[in-house]
Amino acid sequence: MKLERESLKLLEKALEKLESGFELPNLDQSYDLDKMEAVITKTAEKMQDNYPYFHPLFAGQMLKPPHPIAKAAYMMAMWINPNNHAMDGSKASSPMEKEAVADLAKMFGWEKHLGHLTGGGTMANLEALWVAGKIHPDKKIIASDQAHYTHERISEVLKLEFDKVGTDHQGRIDIQALEEMLKQGDIGTVVCTMGTTGLGSVDPLDDILELRNKYDFRVHADAAYGGYFTLLDNLASQTIKKYQQLDKVDSLVIDPHKQGLQPYGCGCVLFQNPEVAKFYIHESPYTYFTSDELHLGEISLECSRAGASAVGLWATHQLMPLVRNGEFANNLSKSRSAALRLFEKLQTSDDFFPLLKPETDIVAWGIKGRTTSEMSQKANEFFMRAEENHLYLSLYKYPTSKLSNPSFEIDTDYLVCLRSSLMKPEHEDWLNDIWSRMIASL
Missing domain, CATH: 3.90.1150.10 (Aspartate Aminotransferase, domain 1)
Known part of the structure; x- marks a missing residue:
């Protein structure tokens, strides 16, 4: 079994191109390569103690190898190591992030949105529920008993009341049970899981949206795992119908490091209403000065974030656009x-x-x-x-x-x-x- 190495040739060419863009005095960057070789060889030996996550015979957990273009672009960015908190530290990669996030939003039919990449799905969901708590501070967060455990933990961190709603034998939210809970009038947000991590089941978003017309609550779609399935035509017709309603939710999370062919960690949070940016407003005495455009740190709870994640995702979208039948x-x-x-x-x-x-x-x-x-x-x-x-x-x-x-x-x-x-x-x-x-x- 051989690991893919052809992308290393692309990386070498890309580094030459990157290098040519800086007209600066030479910098002594000599290292003890013999010592480094000994350490990296020892590191490789340690890494052999892994399951073969990259191979098709690994058919267990949600582990998908990054595409070669994502690996090459990410590694190339590491030579600069941009920080996508502010334009000061990510002059190129911040615009790339905004473009890549807009690609994701467009995939769900959102032309107008507020969003950014995160360190993973947990942080993305935390931001979505944090905003939900700002809008309905005294109301509950509801998720199914098959939803990811992170929602309950996040709610505890945010000091928001959390409750679970039962599911049917397919592992999807029981609509009748949900309506009984909604009748109490104390629910602010319903988490709709678009692909549970246990069974891959998709909650009945169409039915949940109908209930929203009757009761006052927000809908947050946790599409961390299943969001990309919105592009497919070989799903069951009822499942396709549910994905077609994603343009109507209030907030949405998707993880490019799951189905999106990206290295860890690369999550994304999206909000339908850009006005929720008001909850993020803060001041910093030494950032946000190099551009009048919106800095990503001004709409994020995270501070330092790897710009390399944005570079890898942007490059992947350039190679393989997020379109049906692509x-x-x-x-x-x-x-x-x-x-x-x-x-x-x-x-x-x-x-x-x-x-x-x-x-x-x-x-x-x-x-x-x-x-x-x-x-x-x-x-x-x-x-x-x-x-x-x-x-x-x-x-x-x-x-x-x-x-x-x-x-x-x-x-x-x-x-x-x-x-x-x-x-x-x-x-x-x-x-x-x-x-x-x-x-x-x-």
């Missing part, structure tokens, strides 16, 4: 196709059964047995054998109360299942190999 969308659709193919194989298996039909590219399945305790034990043992066969999966605890018409005895609160995030476009070509290793691991 190269980026077509590669993402392969992940969706791989998930559907695995689901079909599970349906006809004598040994496995799917929990539900995937809405995105996450597939969860159980191993057949007499009781949920027996099936959970089988899943744990299968997980270890699969790794011995160089197939890397993940485990998932599914509430047995949500199982629909089970043909087995329920004797536990949770069923331990297997789970795959088929995020790499190569997963479609490798699916038969993955299936063979699954069978061999029984």
Whole structure:
């Protein structure tokens, strides 16, 4: 197995081009290369103690390798190491960030917006809920019991009251249960998850927006994982309908370091109404002087932020624009196709059964047995054998109360299942190999 190295040639040419833009006296930048070689070799040996996250046989957690253009552009930027807090430290990369963020907003149908990159989805969600708390300071934040745990933790940090709403057996917000909670009149924001990290389920945004017409609350879309699926045509029609409503939410989060082919950390928060910038207003005695244009630090809770993230994202958008039927969308659709193919194989298996039909590219399945305790034990043992066969999966605890018409005895609160995030476009070509290793691991 060889790691991709062709992008290093691009990096060398890019550094030569970058270097030619500075007419400055020579600077002595000599280092002890022998000592550095010893350290970097030792570092590489340490890094061998990893799962092969970049390979299609890693079909477990949400880990997707950055595109070569993103790696090359990010590394090139490291020679300057821009800080995208203020234009003083990011004269080129701040405008690149604004352009890349506008690309993301346009993908959701937003021509007017306020937004910026963040260190990741957690920080992006924190900013969205912080603004929500400023608008409804005495009202609750609501998310589903399958939403990412970060919403509850963030609400605690922000001293905002938080509550969970139940979900159906597909892992999506139960609309009737939500309306019962809304009737109390104490909910300020509903978090709608556009692709849960557990099952990849998409909350019923269209129904939630209808409830917003009846009750007064904000809608925040956590599309950290699933946002890019808005570009696809091979989703179920009902799922497509939900994604088509994203232009109507109040705030939105997406993580380019998940499906967007970027290195960690690269998240993004977007607000429909640019006037929420008023909540960010602050003064700094030594920044914001080099430009009359808006500095990104003036609309961000974070201070220093890697400008290299913006450079990598901008370059990726230049190579693969975020448009339907483009190269980026077509590669993402392969992940969706791989998930559907695995689901079909599970349906006809004598040994496995799917929990539900995937809405995105996450597939969860159980191993057949007499009781949920027996099936959970089988899943744990299968997980270890699969790794011995160089197939890397993940485990998932599914509430047995949500199982629909089970043909087995329920004797536990949770069923331990297997789970795959088929995020790499190569997963479609490798699916038969993955299936063979699954069978061999029984």
